[in-house]
Amino acid sequence: MNLFGRKQKQTEAHNHIADDLSQKGLRMTPQRLMIVAAVENSTNHISAEEIYEQVIEKYPNVNISTVYRTLDTLAEMRLVTKTDLGDGRVRYHPADKGHHHHLVCRECGAIIDLDEKALTGIQATLLRDYNFIADLRHLGISGKCVKCNRQVVRET
Amino acid sequence: MNLFGRKQKQTEAHNHIADDLSQKGLRMTPQRLMIVAAVENSTNHISAEEIYEQVIEKYPNVNISTVYRTLDTLAEMRLVTKTDLGDGRVRYHPADKGHHHHLVCRECGAIIDLDEKALTGIQATLLRDYNFIADLRHLGISGKCVKCNRQVVRET
DNA sequence: TAAGATGATGCAACCCTTTGTAGTTGCATG
DNA sequence: CATGCAACTACAAAGGGTTGCATCATCTTA
Ligand SMILES: [Zn+2]
Ligand SMILES: [Zn+2]
Ligand SMILES: [Zn+2]
Ligand SMILES: [Zn+2]
Numbered sequence: 001m002n003l004f005g006r007k008q009k010q011t012e013a014h015n016h017i018a019d020d021l022s023q024k025g026l027r028m029t030p031q032r033l034m035i036v037a038a039v040e041n042s043t044n045h046i047s048a049e050e051i052y053e054q055v056i057e058k059y060p061n062v063n064i065s066t067v068y069r070t071l072d073t074l075a076e077m078r079l080v081t082k083t084d085l086g087d088g089r090v091r092y093h094p095a096d097k098g099h100h101h102h103l104v105c106r107e108c109g110a111i112i113d114l115d116e117k118a119l120t121g122i123q124a125t126l127l128r129d130y131n132f133i134a135d136l137r138h139l140g141i142s143g144k145c146v147k148c149n150r151q152v153v154r155e156t
Numbered sequence: 157m158n159l160f161g162r163k164q165k166q167t168e169a170h171n172h173i174a175d176d177l178s179q180k181g182l183r184m185t186p187q188r189l190m191i192v193a194a195v196e197n198s199t200n201h202i203s204a205e206e207i208y209e210q211v212i213e214k215y216p217n218v219n220i221s222t223v224y225r226t227l228d229t230l231a232e233m234r235l236v237t238k239t240d241l242g243d244g245r246v247r248y249h250p251a252d253k254g255h256h257h258h259l260v261c262r263e264c265g266a267i268i269d270l271d272e273k274a275l276t277g278i279q280a281t282l283l284r285d286y287n288f289i290a291d292l293r294h295l296g297i298s299g300k301c302v303k304c305n306r307q308v309v310r311e312t
Numbered sequence: 313t314a315a316g317a318t319g320a321t322g323c324a325a326c327c328c329t330t331t332g333t334a335g336t337t338g339c340a341t342g
Numbered sequence: 343c344a345t346g347c348a349a350c351t352a353c354a355a356a357g358g359g360t361t362g363c364a365t366c367a368t369c370t371t372a
Contacts, residue, residue: 027319027368048359063322068359070320088330089358103288112286122278126297130268132259134299141282143290183338183349204329219352224329244360245328 020077031055031062035070039080045091081138085111093138101139107148114141176233187211187218191226195236201247237294241267249294257295263304270297 017036018028038051048071052064071092074080083091086104099116119136126134173192174184194207204227208220227248230236239247242260255272275292282290 066321131302132299133305134297141290143288146287149289
């Protein structure tokens with residue numbers, strides 16, 4: 001699976017994204033091609049800075065604001081998700097790759113993976129009772145793991 | 157109800173917070189007194205900048221980094237919550253005042269209030285199945301309201 | 313192909329928040 | 343008191359991200 005959920009080669013993939021962009025009156029530029037590839041090829045949650053590093057290897061004069069703007073565009077098109085995993089920078093992820101969430105311990109930074117099914121109930125409730133289409137595709141839920149919780153109890 | 161959930165006058169209230177701080181080896185300074193009062197007296201979700209404005213009216217040389225550090229301290233003590241309501245700055249709120257959440261439309265900025273009960277189920281699930289104490293006290297859940305969703309459909 | 317319109321980018325400036333640090337304040341102990 | 347220690351603060355600098363704007367690239371239409 002790639003960024004838009006069809007099985008195909010990278011180049012074809014990019015053509016399809018180009019189509020998606022074109023349908024909205026947007027354009028597939030070399031910068032966007034590189035940025036899409038960086039998110040697509042990352043094994044997991046990549047940051048804007050990391051994407052930027054990859055891009056400037058080929059196009060050294062690309063600006064990081066272009067990276068941020070492109071990522072926002074991709075997020076609006078629902079091709080990537082933006083997630084706060086508690087390390088002070090936003091992480092990006094292909095929207096259709098490995099549906100899941102994360103439980104982030106504020107104390108020790110531990111990250112526990114959470115199946116997406118855990119939130120489908122609340123999503124339906126919010127739609128039915130509040131007429132709201134909540135975006136719960138890739139969340140970082142912050143709190144405390146039991147290990148850190150026990151430590152506090154022991155200290156007291 | 158005030159910042160620590162007991163019915164009492166402001167001055168007493170501050171003494172109690174002072175006690176809470178003291179138990180952790182921390183001190184109640186004039187700066188902290190002002191910051192606590194600002195959060196406590198705000199009718200709702202106040203920003204660091206707004207707190208800062210109030211504080212410097214009495215102590216003009218207080219620095220905004222002190223405001224941020226104090227708010228973090230209060231958040232760690234679970235006396236205030238930090239919430240992202242999608243307007244580019246964090247909002248602070250007394251933790252025991254009006255338990256609720258917010259549904260934030262990314263399109264039009266509309267904010268729908270959500271009863272805290274809507275998330276008690278998932279909180280229990282996360283604790284039981286994942287041994288994780290999720291902090292779901294005052295969330296801003298982002299997504300799209302039906303009005304904005306209909307607009308997109310109409311355009312297409 | 314020319315002209316106009318719209319989208320995209322680089323750059324600089326800015327916004328919100330965090331962090332390092334040196335100096336101060338307050339508490340405890342002798 | 344004097345001394346020592348830990349907490350606290352102001353200040354400055356930096357970090358992550360956004361925005362305004364002039365310029366550049368691409369598309370449309372004639
Ligand atoms: Zn993930
Ligand atoms: Zn932990
Ligand atoms: Zn609220
Ligand atoms: Zn809306």
